[in-house]
Amino acid sequence: MKMVWGGIQMTWKPNKAPGMPIYKQIAHYIESRIVNGEFPPGSFLPSERHLAEELKVNRSTVIAAYDELTSTGLINKVKGTGTIVSTDIWGANQQRVPNWEQYIKGGFFQPNNPLNRQIHRVTQSQADIINFAIGELSHDLLPIHLIQDVHSSMDISRYLGYEHMQGNIKLRETISSHLLSYRSIESTPEAILITSGAQQAIHLIIQCLLKPGDAIAIEDPSYAYSLPIFQSAGLRTFLLPVEHDGIDPERIVALHRKHRLKMMFLNPIFHNPTGTILSMEKRKRILEISTKFGIPIVEDDPYSITGYNHERIHTLKSLDQYGTVLYVSSLTKLIASGLRIGWIVGPHSVINRLADVKQQIDFGHPNYPQWIAAQLLSSPDFAKHIKHLREGLKKKRDIIVETLKSELGNRVSFTIPEGGIHLWCSIAEDVNETILLKEAVRKKVVFAPGSTLGSSNGTVRFTYGRCDTNLIREGVKRFAEALNIATAKA
Numbered sequence: 001m002k003m004v005w006g007g008i009q010m011t012w013k014p015n016k017a018p019g020m021p022i023y024k025q026i027a028h029y030i031e032s033r034i035v036n037g038e039f040p041p042g043s044f045l046p047s048e049r050h051l052a053e054e055l056k057v058n059r060s061t062v063i064a065a066y067d068e069l070t071s072t073g074l075i076n077k078v079k080g081t082g083t084i085v086s087t088d089i090w091g092a093n094q095q096r097v098p099n100w101e102q103y104i105k106g107g108f109f110q111p112n113n114p115l116n117r118q119i120h121r122v123t124q125s126q127a128d129i130i131n132f133a134i135g136e137l138s139h140d141l142l143p144i145h146l147i148q149d150v151h152s153s154m155d156i157s158r159y160l161g162y163e164h165m166q167g168n169i170k171l172r173e174t175i176s177s178h179l180l181s182y183r184s185i186e187s188t189p190e191a192i193l194i195t196s197g198a199q200q201a202i203h204l205i206i207q208c209l210l211k212p213g214d215a216i217a218i219e220d221p222s223y224a225y226s227l228p229i230f231q232s233a234g235l236r237t238f239l240l241p242v243e244h245d246g247i248d249p250e251r252i253v254a255l256h257r258k259h260r261l262k263m264m265f266l267n268p269i270f271h272n273p274t275g276t277i278l279s280m281e282k283r284k285r286i287l288e289i290s291t292k293f294g295i296p297i298v299e300d301d302p303y304s305i306t307g308y309n310h311e312r313i314h315t316l317k318s319l320d321q322y323g324t325v326l327y328v329s330s331l332t333k334l335i336a337s338g339l340r341i342g343w344i345v346g347p348h349s350v351i352n353r354l355a356d357v358k359q360q361i362d363f364g365h366p367n368y369p370q371w372i373a374a375q376l377l378s379s380p381d382f383a384k385h386i387k388h389l390r391e392g393l394k395k396k397r398d399i400i401v402e403t404l405k406s407e408l409g410n411r412v413s414f415t416i417p418e419g420g421i422h423l424w425c426s427i428a429e430d431v432n433e434t435i436l437l438k439e440a441v442r443k444k445v446v447f448a449p450g451s452t453l454g455s456s457n458g459t460v461r462f463t464y465g466r467c468d469t470n471l472i473r474e475g476v477k478r479f480a481e482a483l484n485i486a487t488a489k490a
């Protein structure tokens with residue numbers, strides 16, 4: 001492009017290849033010319049329409065570039081006159097619009113992985129997409145009638161105020177007896193803190209019990225890996241590879257000797273994403289290591305009661321004799337994600353510390369869903385619901401396994417999960433997961449790419465528990481078509 005501008009000739013055009021967005025390139029370019037004094041304070045910039053024509057971009061792209069420069073105070077849009085380089089580019093004038101871009105980049109909380117953000121955008125904007133990506137239950141597994149019944153008997157006027165810092169006492173009592181009867185975990189209501197899902201429980205633990213520079217261990221791959229909250233807190237994160245029967249406990253010892261681990265975050269039963277169960281032998285050894293070296297365990301356990309053979313599986317917490325395990329769970333994978341009910345069980349001193357911080361953050365958990373949760377967990381129909389849930393998940397598991405075999409044969413390999421909601425799949429061919437995801441979205445199906453959970457290209461998590469039973473076959477077929485296109489492009 002050759003453009004004469006304020007007597008200065010320039011040849012420049014934005015680079016349309018993927019990378020920096022075009023509006024940012026334009027904003028940077030104009031900014032550098034302003035700073036170099038080539039576009040002096042008070043001079044006019046070309047109109048949006050004119051610049052868009054010259055650069056062969058949409059007018060909205062130029063508007064976005066000008067908005068960016070306006071937000072930094074470098075230019076001003078004067079209604080009816082045009083866009084003018086600010087007479088106060090060095091900040092003498094007090095009336096400057098904050099540079100939001102710098103604030104956005106400067107905050108200590110890390111943004112989500114770009115692929116995760118893309119998946120959230122897609123699933124939130126396309127209601128008809130077949131969703132194998134998000135870790136929650138499908139509509140056909142939610143106890144909707146039970147929730148409606150409970151709801152209709154509620155005296156709402158009693159649940160509109162602030163609650164106890166640790167959460168509603170009735171809910172904590174109910175969770176305490178649920179833990180004993182379904183999970184063999186002994187607790188008291190005082191040892192429980194209600195949180196906004198397991199997610200907030202993990203976040204509170206990080207914020208209250210760890211400090212920047214502390215070393216922690218997480219599984220690889222893992223749900224924990226997908227959470228930037230560890231990096232945001234400045235923690236040093238070390239990985240424990242997950243084998244067919246869970247992590248190798250001796251690696252914890254080796255990591256501790258080298259890095260002085262402050263905590264380990266484990267999801268031992270129906271692990272997300274691999275579906276594996278940490279063997280009993282390994283569970284016992286990890287507890288031994290924990291007490292020998294004084295390393296606390298955060299046991300993240302959303303799935304242990306979903307086992308399809310209806311047998312009880314002993315969590316680390318149920319085997320913990322010395323109070324070394326902070327136990328985290330939630331109702332997301334048992335009742336509904338939208339209730340946002342999770343909890344932590346731990347020593348009183350720890351629970352008090354976390355409750356104090358939760359109180360500072362949000363003044364305690366909303367009362368209304370806590371009451372609903374207490375009613376659901378203590379309902380005589382809860383056991384029936386859990387049975388229905390396990391059978392429903394098993395049916396979905398069988399369909400996805402059968403369809404993956406018939407559609408993709410030995411192009412994929414996986415271990416068949418015996419509980420939980422995820423299937424972890426390795427692809428035999430070379431494939432770029434970003435291209436695969438793009439093609440899958442085109443075909444209206446979405447999954448979790450392995451890298452978002454800490455694994456390499458060529459792995460995929462299918463969350464079959466999120467997909468309506470009658471859409472699973474179609475979803476896998478669409479995935480197979482996307483894979484054909486993506487491998488052809490590799």
Ligand SMILES: Cc1ncc(COP(=O)(O)O)c(C=O)c1O
Pocket residue numbers: 135136196197198199200223267272300302329330331332337341342
């Ligand atoms: C292992 C694990 N932990 C924690 C969570 C967080 O769930 P929520 O905050 O809804 O309880 C998830 C969600 O997928 C999970 O899979």
